[in-house]
Amino acid sequence: EKTSHVRNSLLSSLPAATYQQWIGDESELARIHRHLSEGGGAPLFVTGIGGLGKTSFLREALVTWLEASPYKPDHLLWTTVVQPLVTLDSRLAAPRRRHTFDQLLADLGAQLGLQVNALPSNERKLQMLARALRGTSSIVVIDNVETPDEATMALSIVDALSSVAQVLVTTRYQILHSTGASIPVRELSEKHAHQLLRLEAARLQLGEVPEEVFANFYRLLGGHPHALKLAVAQLAHLPPDAALRGFQTHAASSQSLFHYIYETAWSLLSPAAQDVLLGLWVLPPQGAGWEDLRLAFQAGGGMMSDEELLSHVAELAALNLIQTTADHPITYSLHRLTYNYLSYKMGLREAATGDEADEQV
Secondary structure, three states: OHHHHHHHHHHOOOOOOOOOOOOOOHHHHHHHHHHHHHOOOOOEEEEOOOOOOHHHHHHHHHHHHHHHOOOOOOEEEEEEOOOOOOOOOHHHHHHHHHHHHHHHHHHHHHHOOOOHHHOOOHHHHHHHHHHHHOOOOEEEEEEEEOOHHHHHHHHHHHHHHOOOOEEEEEEOOOOOOOOOEEEEOOOOOHHHHHHHHHHHHHHOOOOOOOHHHHHHHHHHHOOOHHHHHHHHHHHHOOOHHHHHHHHHHOOOOHHHHHHHHHHHHHHOOOHHHHHHHHHHHHOOOOOEOHHHHHHHHHHOOOOOOHHHHHHHHHHHHHOOOOEEOOOOOOOEEOOHHHHHHHHHHOOOOOOOOHHHOOOOO
16 A cells, blocks of 8 residues: 555656557557666656657656556656747847756756755756755656757756666757667557557547548558647548548648648637637646636636637647646646647747758647
C-alpha cells in the first residue's frame, strides 16, 4: 500500500495525458525503461520534429516504468518550456529568453518547495536546486525545447543537475552532449497509424470508415500522429475522396500539407468557434481546467455564456483543434503546432519556411 501511494504521488507529478490510448512500438518504451534502470544518471534527450508526440512518449514511458519497476525515485520534477508570445520585435528577444529561463528554474524550485526567485542569479538558483536534490534519487524532465536558445538553457540545467538527478529532455532541436544519450521519436508504422485512425474515428463517432481510406491517409500523410488526428477528424465534414484530393494536392512538402490541413479545419469551424480558438491563444501549454479556460477566453476580450463557450469548445475538440484529457476533471490544451498556426492567423508570423518546414505550420 505504501509503494502504491508513492507511485501515485509520483504519477501525479506528470502532465495530464492528452491521448486516449498511447499507440506506438513497445520496444521504444523499453529503451527509456532500460536507461532509467541502468543509465547511471547520464542525461537523455528525446528528439523529433514537432507533432510526433515526444511529450506523450516520454510521459507513457515514465508511467509504465513506475508501474513496473520496484525502484521509486524520491522526486519526479517535470517542467515545460513555455515559448513566450510571438513578437516581430527582435529587441525583445533577450528579455524573452531571460523570462523563459527564470520560469523554468522557478517551476523546478516550486516543486521542491524552494523560493529560488529570491536569489539574484540563475547560477545561484541552479546551485540551490542541486543542493536540494543531492543525496536523493530524482528524475528531472525538461519538456518542449524548440530553439537553439532553449537548448542552451536546457544544457545549463543538465550540466548543473545531472550529477544529482536523472535529467530527461524532450527537444525538436538536436542537442549534442558529451555524456548524454539520444532517443529519436519516429513516425508511426503503418500498423500503428491504422490503429490510431480507427480509434479516432470511433471516438469521433464517424461510423465505419473503410480500411482503404486509412491506407490512403497513411500513404499521403505518413505516420505523423498529429497530422493523422487532424485529418481524420475532417471526415465528419468532408467525403473521404474530397479530403484525400486535398492532401494529394498539397503533399509536396510537410509545410504545405500542414498548412492546408489547418486551413481546412479552420474553414470548417463556425465563425464563433473561430473567435474562441483565437481567444484561446493565451491558454498555457500545460493546459487548464474549465474555469481557467473560460478566464483565458475572457482575458482575450471574448464574451459569451458558459453554454455557448462549451458548445464551441466541443466544436474545436471534434476537429482535434483543442486537446482534452480522457479523465475528469477535463484539462483543455492546444498542441504547439496549433499555437504556431494561430500566431500565423493573427499576423504575428509567416508560415514556416526552409528548415522549419517540418516542425512548424
